[in-house]
Every structure is written in structure tokens, then in C-alpha cells.
Amino acid sequence: MSTHSLIDGAAAPIRLVPVAESDLAAWLEAAPASLRQWATANALKGEAGRHLAIPGADGAIDRIVVVYDPAQALWALGSLPLTLPEGDYSLEGALAPALATDMAAGWALGAYAFTRYRKARRQPARLVWPAAADRGEATxxxxxxxxxxxxxxxxxxxxxxxxxxxxxxxxxxxxxxxxxxxxxxxxxxxxxxxxxxxxxxxxxxxxxxxxxxxxxxxxxxxxxxxxxxxxxxxxxxxxxxxxxxxxxxxxxxxxxxxxxxxxxxxxxxxxxxxxxxxxxxxxxxxxxxxxxxxxxxxxxxxxxxxxxxxxxxxxxxxxxxxxxxxxxxxxxxxxxxxxxxxxxxxxxxxxxxxxxxxxxxxxxxxxxxxxxxxxxxxxxxxxxxxxxxxxxxxxxxxxxxxxxxxxxxxxxxxxxxxxxxxxxxxxxxxxxxxxxxxxxxxxxxxxxxxxxxxxxxx
Structure with missing residues (x-):
């Protein structure tokens, strides 16, 4: 099933923070100094497709900033299902329905693997369905x-x-x-x-x-x-x-x-x-x-x-x-x-x-x-x-x-x-x-x- 990598809910999903590439500078400016330093040290730039895991106080991943191009919202999360560690993730913030739908569909497309002749090398990471997404349209x-x-x-x-x-x-x-x-x-x-x-x-x-x-x-x-x-x-x-x-x-x-x-x-x-x-x-x-x-x-x-x-x-x-x-x-x-x-x-x-x-x-x-x-x-x-x-x-x-x-x-x-x-x-x-x-x-x-x-x- 194409949307098997999208789930109804999760106990403790890691937060994904989508930031439009043109908004990244302002987003970082409003962030704590420690986060800005972390972003600078990891060369986070306003380029679509870049993402950065931000650790919490305990060293575990607290959230992941994802930079995307609004004109290509369908592909905003496309690289993540097979590159992020296996586990559960959810999108942070209120998203417009069209954007939420595109991101959900794009997650499913990024989870695609042709497995007819060999088993998948790994399972895709799972995304909690965004609240505003049109599930029928994404599917x-x-x-x-x-x-x-x-x-x-x-x-x-x-x-x-x-x-x-x-x-x-x-x-x-x-x-x-x-x-x-x-x-x-x-x-x-x-x-x-x-x-x-x-x-x-x-x-x-x-x-x-x-x-x-x-x-x-x-x-x-x-x-x-x-x-x-x-x-x-x-x-x-x-x-x-x-x-x-x-x-x-x-x-x-x-x-x-x-x-x-x-x-x-x-x-x-x-x-x-x-x-x-x-x-x-x-x-x-x-x-x-x-x-x-x-x-x-x-x-x-x-x-x-x-x-x-x-x-x-x-x-x-x-x-x-x-x-x-x-x-x-x-x-x-x-x-x-x-x-x-x-x-x-x-x-x-x-x-x-x-x-x-x-x-x-x-x-x-x-x-x-x-x-x-x-x-x-x-x-x-x-x-x-x-x-x-x-x-x-x-x-x-x-x-x-x-x-x-x-x-x-x-x-x-x-x-x-x-x-x-x-x-x-x-x-x-x-x-x-x-x-x-x-x-x-x-x-x-x-x-x-x-x-x-x-x-x-x-």
C-alpha cells in the first residue's frame, strides 16, 4: 500500500519542523543562541532539501528542522523516509491543507522501494498523518x-x-x-x-x-x-x-x-x-x-x-x-x-x-x-x-x-x-x-x- 509509511498516531514521535527556504534566516534569528550556533556548526542553509537534527538536553533527537521550497512542496519531505532513522515522526505547526496534503503524499512517494525481487534494505520511517491533510487526495x-x-x-x-x-x-x-x-x-x-x-x-x-x-x-x-x-x-x-x-x-x-x-x-x-x-x-x-x-x-x-x-x-x-x-x-x-x-x-x-x-x-x-x-x-x-x-x-x-x-x-x-x-x-x-x-x-x-x-x- 502506497501510504503504509503514514500512521494515525504515535506515542512519542520526533517533531519535524518545516521551514520555507526564504524564511530560514528569520526563523534562526528568533531561535535561542545555542540553536543558531548548532545550525552554523552544521552548515544549515536556506536550501531546499537540507535538514538538521537538533538534540535535546539528554542528547537524543528533540526535533528536526527541514528546509523546503514552497513551489515544490510535494518533494519537501521526499528524502526523509529512507534517510531518517526508522521510527515515528510528526509535523510541527499548523499547516495549510494543500501543503499538508502535498507533504503527506510526498512522504509516501519518498518511502517507495521496488521490492519484487529482493527485500527492502530497511523499513521507511513513519509519519503521523498531518491533521490538515486530505488523506484521500494524498493516497x-x-x-x-x-x-x-x-x-x-x-x-x-x-x-x-x-x-x-x-x-x-x-x-x-x-x-x-x-x-x-x-x-x-x-x-x-x-x-x-x-x-x-x-x-x-x-x-x-x-x-x-x-x-x-x-x-x-x-x-x-x-x-x-x-x-x-x-x-x-x-x-x-x-x-x-x-x-x-x-x-x-x-x-x-x-x-x-x-x-x-x-x-x-x-x-x-x-x-x-x-x-x-x-x-x-x-x-x-x-x-x-x-x-x-x-x-x-x-x-x-x-x-x-x-x-x-x-x-x-x-x-x-x-x-x-x-x-x-x-x-x-x-x-x-x-x-x-x-x-x-x-x-x-x-x-x-x-x-x-x-x-x-x-x-x-x-x-x-x-x-x-x-x-x-x-x-x-x-x-x-x-x-x-x-x-x-x-x-x-x-x-x-x-x-x-x-x-x-x-x-x-x-x-x-x-x-x-x-x-x-x-x-x-x-x-x-x-x-x-x-x-x-x-x-x-x-x-x-x-x-x-x-x-x-x-x-x-x-
């Missing part, structure tokens, strides 16, 4: 992000197309959603030829999960996620270094499930649909090949210029299906291109959007909850780079430029111009640990999207 956030992390961190041996589909079914059932799964050749029978083509090279059959939840008369919000559980590159084989982290190539699908968890747990006033194609892109006698021409659900034929550009291929069929219902918002999330990482790095999901108002609302929500995204252009002149001489379109450009943009332009072909659509090209991984964000799989943009959807629809 909702932590549960969704823990889900994303667990899925992305699990290697392909134990999280293939079927297992990822099963995880989606389990989430749907927890929230009373309707769900169906197409497997293997059912994809051909139900006209998802591209999902089938990419996944048929694996002995583990491809799947498509279709979840619906909420009032059928409410505004439709449709999510599509890239669920490539392992990407060898297919016949355009990746080198060893490029293949090493490909267990995380389902990170877009994991984030879609995390967003769905937030939306359903938050009882948003929407008609939610989740379309999740799950595949492995492997080499075999049955795998699709360079220069193959494959039809799509929309009827467009695609020449395969590169089998390692498979993410956009499995997204195009469910995007066409999602678009057919004319949703109020259509969102896709994918670990799609290295070009996006070159452009904006690992922390910023590249956002492509065909609707300026939607993009602005997402950007505002992103800023409000400190869940960063960065808008990139859907530059129409580059669309001709995807032209094919013998099919409606190629899945890649021969140009070495603008790889993330041409990938987005490819996906745009499967969405009506009148459908508000946003595409996220994300990394879904922390290369190194930061407070509350351990190395490994990570949720990105889902808190911003949940905020935007809640503000639009309630």
Missing part, C-alpha cells in the same frame, strides 16, 4: 505514482503483453470500470492490424485493452498509451546499449494507467476510455520487416521504413478508434523518440497539441502542480518527409532532423482536425535519485493532466 496521488513506478521497473520477463494487460484489467476492476481485452488474432478480426503486425513476432501474443468508466453522458476523455513491453528494434535491431533499458518502453502505457487511476479515484465527471495496445517488438520468422506495407484501422497503408519506429505504429489504430467517438479530449502518452530526449532531456515530456487552448490549460496546470511539460511544434512542412512512393505514408523520415516532430506528425494523421488532441513523448525514468524520486521508473505529466481535466469537467 490517490501516491497510489497512481507507485503503480507507474512498479510497472516500469518490472522487467519484460515478468511483464509481457499479457501481464501488462492483466494489470490494466485489475485497475479497471478496482474502480468498477468495464473492460475487455483483445488477444492475438482477435486483433485482426476486430480491425487492429497494425497492433497485430508489430506484436506478432513474439511468442507472447499482442493485446489491446479497452476500458470504459463513468457516466456515458459525460464529456468523453480518451487515453491511449504505448505498451511496448520490450523493444529489440525488430529487424532494425538496436545495439546492446540501446536495448538495455527497453523494459521501460511501456512507460507511456504505465503513465496512462496512472492517469486513469487518478481520474477514477478522483471520481472525475467524465466518460473515460483507455485504449492500451501491449506488444513485444522482437525478431522472428513471423516478425514484420523493413519495406513491408501494412494497413491500418483508418484505412491508410504504411510503408515500414524502420521496424524500430514501432511505437507510433501500435498507437495509430487505437488513436483512430478513440477519435471515432469524437471525444472532448484525446490524449496519448509514449516513450517514443530519442530525439525528444535530445531536445528537452529526461525531465520534460515533450508535448504536441493541435489545440492552443488545451495546450495552454495543460501548461497552466503543469505549473500549478509542478509537474513539468514542454510544448513542441507540429510543424506542417515536415509532414512531406513521411511521404512514400508506394503507400499512403512511411512510418519514418529519411531526414536526420526533427525526429520527435515527424513522429508526432505521423500520429496526427490518425486524429481528426476537430478533435482536441495532445501527444506526450516522455522518458518515464529517473536516471538518478532525487528527493521522493528514486532511480527507475517514473510518472510524468499525469498530475498536470488530472488537474487540467478536473478544472475543465469537475
Amino acid at each position: 490517490r496521488i501516491a497510489d497512481a505514482i507507485w503503480l507507474v513506478r512498479d510497472l516500469v521497473n518490472t522487467p519484460a520477463e515478468d511483464l509481457g503483453p499479457g501481464e501488462l494487460a492483466d494489470a490494466a484489467v485489475s485497475l479497471a476492476k478496482r474502480h468498477g470500470a468495464e473492460v475487455r481485452v483483445l488477444r492475438g488474432d482477435e486483433l485482426l478480426a476486430q480491425n487492429y492490424p497494425m497492433v497485430h503486425a508489430v506484436g506478432r513476432g513474439s511468442v507472447r501474443p499482442p493485446c489491446l485493452v479497452d476500458i470504459t468508466w463513468g457516466d456515458p453522458s459525460a464529456p468523453k476523455v480518451t487515453l491511449v498509451g504505448k505498451g511496448v513491453c520490450f523493444d529489440s528494434g525488430g529487424y532494425d535491431l538496436k545495439p546492446a546499449a540501446g536495448m538495455k533499458l527497453m523494459k521501460k518502453d511501456m512507460g507511456g502505457g504505465a503513465n496512462v494507467l496512472g492517469l486513469a487511476s487518478l481520474l477514477m479515484a478522483g471520481k472525475r465527471k467524465i466518460r473515460l476510455r483507455v485504449l492500451l495496445p501491449t506488444v513485444e517488438n522482437l525478431v522472428s520468422g513471423n516478425a514484420f520487416k523493413p519495406m513491408d506495407i501494412i494497413p491500418t484501422r483508418k484505412g491508410l497503408t504504411i510503408e515500414i521504413g524502420n521496424t524500430d519506429a514501432e511505437g507510433r505504429l501500435i498507437l495509430c489504430d487505437p488513436l483512430a478508434e478513440g477519435d471515432s467517438e469524437k471525444p472532448a479530449i484525446l490524449i496519448d502518452m509514449a516513450t517514443l523518440t530519442g530525439a525528444a530526449r535530445v531536445a528537452v532531456g529526461p525531465d520534460l515530456p515533450a508535448m504536441f497539441c493541435n489545440d492552443d487552448k488545451l495546450a495552454a490549460d495543460i501548461q497552466a496546470a503543469s505549473t500549478a502542480v509542478n509537474d513539468p511539460v514542454w510544448r513542441m511544434p507540429l510543424w506542417k512542412p515536415y509532414r512531406k518527409w513521411l511521404d512514400s512512393k508506394i503507400a499512403d505514408m512511411n512510418n519514418v523520415s529519411e531526414s536526420p532532423f526533427a525526429g520527435s516532430i515527424t513522429a508526432a506528425l505521423y500520429l496526427q494523421e490518425f486524429v481528426s482536425p476537430t478533435t482536441p488532441w495532445v501527444h506526450f513523448d516522455m522518458y518515464a525514468w529517473n536516471a538518478s535519485a532525487r528527493p521522493g524520486r528514486p532511480e527507475g521508473g517514473e510518472a510524468q505529466a499525469i498530475r498536470a493532466l488530472d488537474r487540467m481535466i478536473g478544472e475543465r469537467f469537475g
